[in-house]
Amino acid sequence: MAKITYIEHNGTRHEVDVATGLTVMEGARDNNIPGIEADCGGACACSTCHVYVDKAWTQKLPPMDAMEEDMLDFAYEPDPERSRLTCQLKVSDDLDGLVVQMPEKQI
Template sequence: MAKITYIEWNGTRHEVEVRPGMTVMEGARDNGIPGIEADCGGACACSTCHVYVAPEWVDRLPPKDPMEADMLDFAYHPDPERSRLTCQLKVSDALDGLVVQMPEKQI
């Protein structure tokens, strides 16, 4: 199991264990983490699972594929370096300790 820390935009932290093979989005969904909506169910067809990865993780994650990069254009306040879609991050032992923060949602 990999420990993933999800931080809500207001600073509330949720540290949960996520089974390898799942996505970071599925880990949030299955653990009731608020703020990651995943309207498309993980098909990389929306940006509602957008997060900012902690700076120390930017270079440790696999690069964004073109579909993820394109979909991030629709995210709320994307950051060119730190923004990722959690549906595209597959959990493995290498992601143990990953920290992600949700952006403030546009109201």
């Protein structure tokens, strides 16, 4: 179990416990957190689960693969250093304390 903080674009914070083995996207979906649409259901076939990872966490996450990198090209205002797709971030104890911020919109 990891405690993850999701911050909406307007600054509203949601701190939730997400079970190990789920993705950060599933944690948002299961806790009804607005701002992550996840249109493809986690198949890395869209960019509607895009977030900006807190700078303190960017180097702690596993590197993204080529498919995630390609999908981020379709995200709204991607940040080359902080953007990630939450469907590609598997929750483990190592992610306890992760903070992510949603963009203004998902496309």
